Amino acid sequence: MKEKLIEFKNVSFAYEADGEAVPETKDALKGVNLDIYKGEFLAVLGHNGSGKSTLAKLCNAIYEPTEGTVSVKGIIPDTEEKADEVRRIVGMVFQNPDNQIVATIVEDDVAFGPENLGIEPKEIRKRVDEALKSVNMYELRHREPHKLSGGQKQRVAIAGVIAMQTDCIVLDEPTAMLDPKGRDEVMQTIQRLNKELGITIVLITHFMDEAVQADRVAVMNSGRIVMQGSPREVFAQNEKLNECGLDLPQSTELCKRLGIKDTVLNASECVEKIISMLGGAV
Amino acid sequence: MSYVIEAKGLSHCYSKGTNQQVYAVKDIDFSVEKGELIGIIGHTGSGKSTLISHFNGLLKPSSGQILVNGTDIWKDKETLHNSRFQVGLCFQYPEYQLFEETVFRDIAFGPKNMKLSENEIKERVLRAADYAGVKKEHLDKSPFDLSGGEKRRAAIAGVMAMEPEVIIFDEPAAGLDPKGRKDLIKLIRDYRERTGSAIIIVSHSMEDMASLADRIYVMNGGEIAMQGTVDEVYSQGEKLRSMGLNVPEITEIFASLRAKGIDVPANVYTVEQGTEILKKLMGRCSS
Amino acid sequence: MIGEITFGQYYPGSSVLHRADPRIKLITSFWLIVVIFVCKNFFSLGIIALTAIITSLVSRVPMKMILKSLKPIVIILIFTAILNIFYTQGGATYWEWWKIKVTEKGVNTAIFTMIRIISLVVISSILTYTTTPTALTDGLERVLSPLKVFKIKVHTLAMMMTLALRFIPTLIREIERIMNAQKARGADLETGGILQRAKALVPIFIPLMVSSFRRAYELALAMTCRCYTGGEGRTRMKQMKVSFRDIVLILYCTAATAGIIILNIFFEAVI
Incomplete structure (x- = not known):
């Protein structure tokens, strides 16, 4: 049996307008049940406002559920201490790369998390170097963050979480503000962390080609999880996805329209199917 | 002279005269005809924004000229x-x-x-709001109370209200989800149909551009690396990839099919x- | 491009001074600046001037850069010199016309003050040329950490400085972007009277505030996620260690100070 890392039990979240000025919109959640297993790569899909970002922020105790519980390794973060404990297990990377880098030098920023945890200086140095190497940013460790590209900044942010040695990284639309090159860099990094270091990944996104790379996909719509399963299982239901304001990848869509029964996930699968369909008759 | 915008031998360099002189754009010849829809693609830092x-006229060319409707915009202040x-x-x-x-x-x-008259301003605001899909009941609200997508429409309406002869959209769909993206592309398409205005879209999404643009300029390293119709540009997949750009997945699928000896267009x-x-x-095969 | 600027005036290098402990650099710079005001005659002042010159040579920062740091104070220098010449009276009279009298004491004071100010600026700019803003902030936090006893939140102050350094380039770029966006809508920022110009800044100021608040909020979230709870229980990756070169630096300052005190005693005070 796979080990549960994060468990959402009947979680609802309602945004209370208590006059507090918060420069963001919080989307509601309604009765969400979701298990996130150790070592998996889960993609949470949904259009803007579907509640996917709220789900992310519940994972490491930034928000508190109005109903139900979110537990991380069995810890329910109902006190500040426990919330801190949860944040040592689940790290977070946000959308805007500019607004999460704290220090004026790349390596100092990566050290920020471990420093907060009160780790020995020598150990921090080791972790920082390793983290920077694992995101391919070691050569640029002395740079100033504002001189980096978006993709590079995002990798620095990821390194900052890795250096804290969390079990899980939640990435809230990490590629939404990047160009195609930056997106590729970040996606490759995420893949590598999951496969090589065994870090649990929760990727919040609305890009279907990113979700294809995950082990498991959960689709959200108006605060609920409406579909769950492997990318192949989920992408088979194109009408339902369209209802959720999402698109199929072009190769999947093409095969669907051609009446090919199996769901394909990438271009090479698609080419193969088409060729076998034409029966080599051409 | 039917060009709305014409750039002739346009160059812009930073730190001119020092040994760190860098060309952000170099020797650009560029033109937009009335009512045309032009796509500019290129990776980040290729010089698109410059x-x-x-x-x-936000930047002054180091050398070369920018003509709008045949007049050099740097002729005088007015x-x-x-x-x-x-x-x-x-x-x-x-x-x-x-x-x-x-x-x-x-x-x-x-x-x-x-400096238009009150009436003219009001008319234009209502018209632009309509073009950009800003709801009437939102007009009296604070822009900060709108949702992300609504804010963007309001901001776009702000540019449309000047009723320019050409509108340049820099990554108009950045950060939007698939539906928002589709809506926005439709908005631009409708605007063009209704006003006949010329449009320039700057993007790195080759997918959206394929169905929209009349002509495409590809920028790389501050220079125009390719230009032509969608067909002319997209058919050079290798060259585009070497410049950090990706052709749409569907185009790649067809390229692989052709490579496997199947007779499909590129x-x-x-x-x-x-x-x-x-x-x-398939119909042909089965019959 | 404006976004590419390096903030502060750090001049990259690997001289002894570049590698010295920022805490020691802060302390010795402050020390020398105090000593400047201890000088009483031209001989002791000569030592300070010499110290400034030697230090700048050792820093390997080009003379051109050091002279550049003096540029903003040229007016102040001329102004104080003129004031001193005409207002300090005493000793032999060199030149006289109507009510204006230039005396020995006036000229001496003028030259003295000029050398003092120049040395002060040179010494403090060598500090900023050889130390990155980050190292400076870090050093300051550690040097001032004894002030914790007086309930002064040294860590918080240092954190604020670091964040300011980190976000200044980002905000400059943001201002540039907003200005361009409003100019593209025909905003006129260059002409008109003061009132009109102030009014023209509203379309820039408001979006800037809105986005800064959003940034601050997101940054606070990101810091919370990275377990930041203030200075308590925090460790630092980069440890500062006093090494041989730092001891040399201290000895060097001690020698200069000793020389100045001795010369102060043996020669008559000019000022």
Whole structure:
């Protein structure tokens, strides 16, 4: 049996307008049940406002559920201490790369998390170097963050979480503000962390080609999880996805329209199917 | 002279005269005809943004000329000021420029700067709001109370209200989800149909551009690396990839099919096109 | 491009001074600046001037850069010199016309003050040329940490400085972007009277505030996620260690100070 890392039990979240000025919109959640297993790569899909970002922020105790519980390794973060404990297990990377880098030098920023945890200086140095190497940013460790590209900044942010040695990284639309090159860099990094270091990944996104790379996909719509399963299982239901304001990848869509029964996930699968369909008759 | 915008031998360099002289754009020849829809693609740092900032005089060329309707915009101060109203520039994430108390007043900012009459301003605001899909009941709200997508529409309306002859959109769909993206592309398409205005779209999404653009310029390293119709540009997949750009997945699928000896055209950019072609082919095979 | 600027005036290098402990650099710079005001005659002042010159040579920062740091104070220098010449009276009279009298004491004071100010600026700019803003902030936090006893939140102050350094380039770029966006809508920022210009800044100021608040909020979230709870229980990756070169630096300052005190005693005070 796979080990549960994060468990959402009947979680609802309602945004209370208590006059507090918060420069963001919080989307509601309604009765969400979701298990996130150790070592998996889960993609949470949904259009803007579907509640996917709220789900992310519940994972490491930034928000508190109005109903139900979110537990991380069995810890329910109902006190500040426990919330801190949860944040040592689940790290977070946000959308805007500019607004999460704290220090004026790349390596100092990566050290920020471990420093907060009160780790020995020598150990921090080791972790920082390793983290920077694992995101391919070691050569640029002395740079100033504002001189980096978006993709590079995002990798620095990821390194900052890795250096804290969390079990899980939640990435809230990490590629939404990047160009195609930056997106590729970040996606490759995420893949590598999951496969090589065994870090649990929760990727919040609305890009279907990113979700294809995950082990498991959960689709959200108006605060609920409406579909769950492997990318192949989920992408088979194109009408339902369209209802959720999402698109199929072009190769999947093409095969669907051609009446090919199996769901394909990438271009090479698609080419193969088409060729076998034409029966080599051409 | 039917060019709305024409750039002749345009260069812009930073730190001119020092040994660190860097060309952001170099020797650009560029033109937009009345009513044309032009795509500019290129990766980040290829000089796209520098180039478009010249079109309404935000940047002054180090050498070369920018002509708007045949007149050099740097001729005198007035021409320069007027170029801002002839060439509308809608930046990336335009919602971050909203500042007025109501959406109406924010959209009216451009027309007010044009020193139009109250009535004319009101008419233009309502018209632009309609083009950009800003709901009537939102006009009296604070722009900061709108959702992300609504804010962007309001900001776009602010540029449309100047009723320029050409609008430049820099990454108009950045950060939007698939549905938001589709809606926005439809908005631009409808606007063009209704007003006949010329449009320039700057993007790195080759997918959206395929179905929209009449002509495409590809920028790389501050220079124009390729130009032509969608067919002419997209058929050179290798060259595009070498510049950090990706052709649409569907185009790649068709390229691989051709490589496997299947007789399909190379200029397929949308799933609809692809489906039709393959269905015909299958029909032929089975009969 | 404006976004590419390096903030502060750090001049990259690997001289002894570049590698010295920032805490020691802060302390010795402050020390020398105090000593400047201890000088009483031209001989002791000569030592300070010499110290400034030697230090700048050792820093390997080009003379051109050091002279550049003096540029903003040229007016102040001329102004104080003129004031001193005409207002300090005493000793032999060199030149006289109507009510204006230039005396020995006036000239001496003028020259003295000029050398003092120049040395002060040179010494403090060598500090900023050889130390990155980050190292400076870090050093300051550690040097001032004894002030914790007086309930002064040294860590918080240092954190604020670091964040300011980190976000200044980002905000400059943001201002540039907003200005361009409003100019593209025909905003006129260059002409008109003061009132008109102030009014023209509203379309820039408001979006800037809105986005800064958003940034601050997101940054606070990101810091919370990275377990930041203030200075308590925090460790630092980069440890500062006093090494041989730092001891040399201290000895060097001690020698200069000793020389100045001795010369102060043996020669008559000019000022």
